[in-house]
Amino acid sequence: MVQRLMALLFVGILMFSANPALADEDEEDEFGFVEEEQAAQEQAQAESEDEESGSGEMVTEVKDPAVIKGKVTFDGQGPKPKKIKMDADPTCMVMHSEPVFRKEVLISEDGSFANVFVYVKEGLGGMKFPKPDGAAKFDQIGCEYTPRVFGVRAGQPIEIINSDATLHNVHAIAKENDDFNIGMPVKGMKLKKTFNKPETMVKMVCDVHPWMNGYVGVMTHPYFFTTGKDGVFELPNLPPGEYTIAAWQEKLGEITQKIKVGPNETKEISFVFTRPKK
Amino acid sequence: MLIWLNRFAIFTAWSTLFLLFAGGMVTSTSSGLAVPDWPLSYGMLFPPMVGGVFYEHGHRMVASFVGLLTVILCVWMWRKEERRWMKWLGTAALLTVISQGVLGGITVLFLLPTPVSTAHAGLAEIFFCLTVSIALFTSKEWFQEPLKIASQREYRRFAVGTCVILYVQILLGALMRHTESGLAIPDFPLNFGHLIPPHFTPQIWIHYAHRLGAVVASITIIMLAFKTFSQFKRVRQFMRPMIFLILLLLFQICLGGLTIWTQKAPTIATLHLTVGAMMLGTSVVLMLRSFRHLQIK
Ligand SMILES: [Cu+2]
Numbered sequence: 001m002v003q004r005l006m007a008l009l010f011v012g013i014l015m016f017s018a019n020p021a022l023a024d025e026d027e028e029d030e031f032g033f034v035e036e037e038q039a040a041q042e043q044a045q046a047e048s049e050d051e052e053s054g055s056g057e058m059v060t061e062v063k064d065p066a067v068i069k070g071k072v073t074f075d076g077q078g079p080k081p082k083k084i085k086m087d088a089d090p091t092c093m094v095m096h097s098e099p100v101f102r103k104e105v106l107i108s109e110d111g112s113f114a115n116v117f118v119y120v121k122e123g124l125g126g127m128k129f130p131k132p133d134g135a136a137k138f139d140q141i142g143c144e145y146t147p148r149v150f151g152v153r154a155g156q157p158i159e160i161i162n163s164d165a166t167l168h169n170v171h172a173i174a175k176e177n178d179d180f181n182i183g184m185p186v187k188g189m190k191l192k193k194t195f196n197k198p199e200t201m202v203k204m205v206c207d208v209h210p211w212m213n214g215y216v217g218v219m220t221h222p223y224f225f226t227t228g229k230d231g232v233f234e235l236p237n238l239p240p241g242e243y244t245i246a247a248w249q250e251k252l253g254e255i256t257q258k259i260k261v262g263p264n265e266t267k268e269i270s271f272v273f274t275r276p277k278k
Numbered sequence: 279m280l281i282w283l284n285r286f287a288i289f290t291a292w293s294t295l296f297l298l299f300a301g302g303m304v305t306s307t308s309s310g311l312a313v314p315d316w317p318l319s320y321g322m323l324f325p326p327m328v329g330g331v332f333y334e335h336g337h338r339m340v341a342s343f344v345g346l347l348t349v350i351l352c353v354w355m356w357r358k359e360e361r362r363w364m365k366w367l368g369t370a371a372l373l374t375v376i377s378q379g380v381l382g383g384i385t386v387l388f389l390l391p392t393p394v395s396t397a398h399a400g401l402a403e404i405f406f407c408l409t410v411s412i413a414l415f416t417s418k419e420w421f422q423e424p425l426k427i428a429s430q431r432e433y434r435r436f437a438v439g440t441c442v443i444l445y446v447q448i449l450l451g452a453l454m455r456h457t458e459s460g461l462a463i464p465d466f467p468l469n470f471g472h473l474i475p476p477h478f479t480p481q482i483w484i485h486y487a488h489r490l491g492a493v494v495a496s497i498t499i500i501m502l503a504f505k506t507f508s509q510f511k512r513v514r515q516f517m518r519p520m521i522f523l524i525l526l527l528l529f530q531i532c533l534g535g536l537t538i539w540t541q542k543a544p545t546i547a548t549l550h551l552t553v554g555a556m557m558l559g560t561s562v563v564l565m566l567r568s569f570r571h572l573q574i575k
Contacts, residue, residue: 005288016303088329166326
């Protein structure tokens with residue numbers, strides 16, 4: 001009998017392992033759960049705190065606005081992009097006629113670096129800026145996040161959409177904000193979530209499809225930009241002053257630069273990432 | 279003795295071992311949160327088994343099956359088993375498997391807090407040991423006269439010690455898995471090319487503790503083997519589990535190394551977990567037999 005059971009166990013183990021293996025690193029963090037209503041309340045609270053604790057003035061119109069713009073590049077040979085194996089979910093697979101590559105490091109042939117989050121890290125002091133209307137959109141389409149890297153204002157809702165005919169779980173891994181994990185099993189499903197505390201970056205993962213990773217920069221001001229394929233960024237409408245500008249990349253981390261801009265001045269800077277030293 | 283009850287108990291124990299494997303695969307593939315809700319899965323009883331859902335919901339289904347087996351086992355024992363303490367052992371197993379299910383739910387709803395998921399792994403092994411014990415207690419061996427072999431207290435102590443050390447080692451392994459420390463030391467058998475890692479972080483500590491635990495466990499098993507071979511060479515009841523334990527130990531060390539060398543290939547890492555559970559189960563059998571058959575002078 002024991003031999004037979006052992007054989008059965010072995011068959012079971014084979015069946016479980018035959019499924020396309022998934023392996024993905026994943027940091028775990030503190031836990032927490034914010035329901036929608038609670039989030040709304042917290043948002044209102046955060047807003048009122050914002051206004052009351054206002055050591056700085058609310059900037060509704062920038063006088064003599066300056067512009068900082070430039071380009072993010074990668075110097076040297078970037079890593080070869082890896083193909084994503086979508087076999088584990090046939091619905092994902094049929095949505096792509098061409099092979100899909102991992103997007104952790106997106107470098108064009110001329111070195112232009114995409115999906116780099118450029119933002120003002122320091123220099124705005126206590127200045128407050130009016131909140132934008134409307135929500136930021138975060139879509140799950142073709143079993144990928146669109147956009148993969150983006151910024152929102154603290155307290156600005158994020159509309160999370162499932163455009164796929166398969167299920168996703170949206171799992172936020174944050175340090176300052178609360179984590180959450182919500183299932184979105186139906187195509188067309190939408191939900192709203194809000195991060196109230198500034199944080200670079202909150203990681204979004206789908207544990208169903210381990211290649212799905214996204215990053216949200218939660219900002220107290222409107223000066224942030226995610227680079228596209230051309231690697232170009234622009235931070236317009238800045239109050240003249242001295243700033244620390246940061247460029248954040250999901251695999252390579254953050255690099256910063258100090259720059260001073262005068263009234264109505266436009267300055268160009270560039271960020272160059274290199275292969276990390278071992 | 280109730281032959282069918284015994285067969286059913288053996289089946290339950292092996293099913294539990296498979297459940298351990300299925301649960302281990304969830305952690306090995308980082309699928310623990312692929313189903314965000316509990317007890318339902320995406321509000322359904324049977325969600326599409328895609329991606330990580332296959333492992334998480336698969337684990338839930340195997341777990342429900344083992345839960346059902348345990349309910350049947352417990353009811354069966356209350357109706358047919360004549361030994362009162364056995365009825366309560368069955369009840370204990372049932373309560374354990376229910377708590378284990380709830381603990382699994384909590385770990386999902388609170389997004390895998392390390393203490394809860396480690397406890398879920400620890401309680402799993404206790405439940406497995408309970409099913410192994412029930413299978414042994416319902417066997418013919420426990421209905422026949424004990425062998426009454428004269429021996430010293432020391433052997434029993436060693437057998438108990440082996441179980442405890444293996445359990446602690448399993449807990450360390452679980453802690454390592456749930457703190458993502460499985461590759462904190464990237465080489466094997468050395469540690470960053472040294473016997474002692476040149477620098478420490480909490481993750482390296484946990485990982486290194488599991489390696490030291492492996493050394494302690496191996497030494498204990500080898501010492502137990504020497505004692506068994508010298509004292510009970512002709513006693514099948516001791517020799518069989520002892521030889522099995524040694525074979526498992528050799529296999530387990532290979533699997534541990536392979537886990538590192540394959541950078542935690544999910545199936546390898548999970549087999550390492552499964553063989554660890556088999557070692558614990560085997561040492562529990564040896565320990566229980568040492569209590570039944572040995573007569574201490
Ligand atoms: Cu997904």
